[in-house]
Amino acid sequence: MAFEGAHFRRRCTAQETKTSTVHINDRSPQQEEDIMTAMEIGKEVAALCKQGKNQDAIDRFYAPNVVSIEACAMPGMERTQKGIQAIKDKNQWWVDNHEIHGGSVDGPYPHDDRFILHFKYDVTPKQTGQRITLDETGLYTVQNGKVVKEEFFYSM
């Protein structure tokens, strides 16, 4: 494990910004466009999740063929969901089945083309009526400015 002073990190951030500029249209190389980095997408996704706008985050920042993998299967659902619509449906299922009292989102924590978010939610699942705290992290992989994979890490 190693940590470093914040003043050492400025160089790293500058490098990330520099390498994020790529040509996205081979026919018009002079029209350069910035593809969002993992860090930039992470900031937007975290901000939307904090406002409860998770579906907006999916619409705006997820690739059509995104894959979502849970730490374990939910009842009546596979661990792995493929495609943006399946992931929106899973998210909607969760919203429909939980009363959300509050929560927090820490991050994003970036590393190359990935970022981590840390979620804590104070919820009551409608099925049990028992108020609980959900504490989990999500690992997101970005390609070409879109989230192509989300993996959730949690335990009992």
Add this chain to the structure above:
Amino acid sequence: MAFEGAHFRRRCTAQETKTSTVHINDRSPQQEEDIMTAMEIGKEVAALCKQGKNQDAIDRFYAPNVVSIEACAMPGMERTQKGIQAIKDKNQWWVDNHEIHGGSVDGPYPHDDRFILHFKYDVTPKQTGQRITLDETGLYTVQNGKVVKEEFFYSM
């Protein structure tokens, strides 16, 4: 993004425990031994880190050929360190160069053979004398009961 009630997760935990039992010696298959899961190792590593015993965690739970990858390079050091001794040296360098006032370790958050820890440290780097909060996550990959990769996620 999706979450689920804690009561749904018991089944997942039981499955993880079951699949963690494997033969580690082909010549004595009747002598089954439990290889620690990512969750079990994560709990031990988190507990040791909370006590400031990071070197003990490396000694006990890291594979000899473990790889450590920072989000960006530290001054005078490559982003990637290979081998347990190099990682112990990096850790010692950090301890020697920071005054640690306090901190917290959240987790482990497991997902198959990986787990995430979330660190917040209140430190003063000796080089600057300026007290700061370091906030980062670590993604750990486990094989055969040992940590074989640690990746740190953070930004400015």
